[in-house]
Amino acid sequence: MAARAEIGIFGGSGFYSLLDGVREVKVDTPYGPPSDAMMLATVGGRKVAFLPRHGRHHTIPPHKINYRANVWAFRALGVKAVISPCAAGSLQPDVAPGTFVVCDQFVDRTTGRIDTFYDGPIVTHVSAAEIYDPKLREVAADVIEELGIPCRRTGTVVVIQGPRFSSKAESKWFHEAGWEVINMTQYPEAYLCRELGMAVVNISLITDYDSGVHAGAEAVDARSVLEVFKSNSENIKKVVLELVRRMPADLDSLKARDALAFSRGDGGSSSDEDIRQFEPLDS
Numbered sequence: 001m002a003a004r005a006e007i008g009i010f011g012g013s014g015f016y017s018l019l020d021g022v023r024e025v026k027v028d029t030p031y032g033p034p035s036d037a038m039m040l041a042t043v044g045g046r047k048v049a050f051l052p053r054h055g056r057h058h059t060i061p062p063h064k065i066n067y068r069a070n071v072w073a074f075r076a077l078g079v080k081a082v083i084s085p086c087a088a089g090s091l092q093p094d095v096a097p098g099t100f101v102v103c104d105q106f107v108d109r110t111t112g113r114i115d116t117f118y119d120g121p122i123v124t125h126v127s128a129a130e131i132y133d134p135k136l137r138e139v140a141a142d143v144i145e146e147l148g149i150p151c152r153r154t155g156t157v158v159v160i161q162g163p164r165f166s167s168k169a170e171s172k173w174f175h176e177a178g179w180e181v182i183n184m185t186q187y188p189e190a191y192l193c194r195e196l197g198m199a200v201v202n203i204s205l206i207t208d209y210d211s212g213v214h215a216g217a218e219a220v221d222a223r224s225v226l227e228v229f230k231s232n233s234e235n236i237k238k239v240v241l242e243l244v245r246r247m248p249a250d251l252d253s254l255k256a257r258d259a260l261a262f263s264r265g266d267g268g269s270s271s272d273e274d275i276r277q278f279e280p281l282d283s
Contacts, residue, residue, distance in 0.1 A: 008079040010086075015050055015237055019041040022040065023041075025049075026169060027076055033069060045246055050079050051070060053070060063161055063162050074193075081254065082198050085239075088157065088183040088206055097206050100151050104132050106156065106186050120153055126263045127259055132201055133199035142246075147242070153177075155206045163184070197257035198256055
């Protein structure tokens with residue numbers, strides 16, 4: 001039986017441990033191994049693939065994740081839409097820990113990460129102007145609010161290299177720029193999804209105030225982040241699984257592949273010719 005999925009979720013065993021009929025599938029990629037095997041399941045009649053970006057035992061730090069392999073593996077299974085939840089810090093006093101932010105923009109502050117599938121010889125430039133899918137963001141925000149979870153329907157996520165947290169000076173800089181969220185994994189993950197014509201939506205679970213930049217807040221540490229994330233793990237599971245159930249029946253209607261139109265350096269479209277290498281596997 002061919003391995004197939006239409007929706008991909010970057011998440012660990014907490015998302016699929018209570019589901020029936022879960023099966024493990026290994027996907028080989030031209031970019032090396034993904035972070036782990038894929039777990040395939042059915043949620044609300046939708047075929048879903050789960051992949052823990054840090055590995056199932058959280059052994060891969062953010063700067064060592066093989067982002068291209070992870071994203072390519074989703075596309076190889078036939079995925080057309082990706083849900084990308086993550087733990088994140090707050091850069092603004094009105095974005096409190098426990099809030100879910102449905103980000104609509106990112107700022108890349110990473111260094112040295114391989115961040116494209118298009119290495120030539122055809123030069124390709126895929127727009128990142130609207131990186132997160134507006135329809136999926138709307139559905140995600142509606143689900144969060146209906147579940148009674150504090151929600152920000154928009155926000156900019158600053159993506160830092162990791163594994164270190166920000167200095168106070170850096171945190172103050174990001175805060176004064178007006179950005180809301182800080183994280184270590186959204187870039188190049190979200191952009192690579194866009195390069196392969198997959199719609200992507202982010203849900204940032206705010207675990208802390210970054211670097212104690214706000215009066216009365218302590219500097220962030222890994223233990224406090226993990227404590228808040230665990231206390232909200234049931235909420236994020238509910239949101240993600242309900243979002244799967246409410247996704248459009250026709251994921252092609254999201255028009256994610258439109259990002260590939262006229263993206264070639266010669267003015268042509270990459271949607272038909274260049275993406276052929278990323279079509280779903282036969283088995």
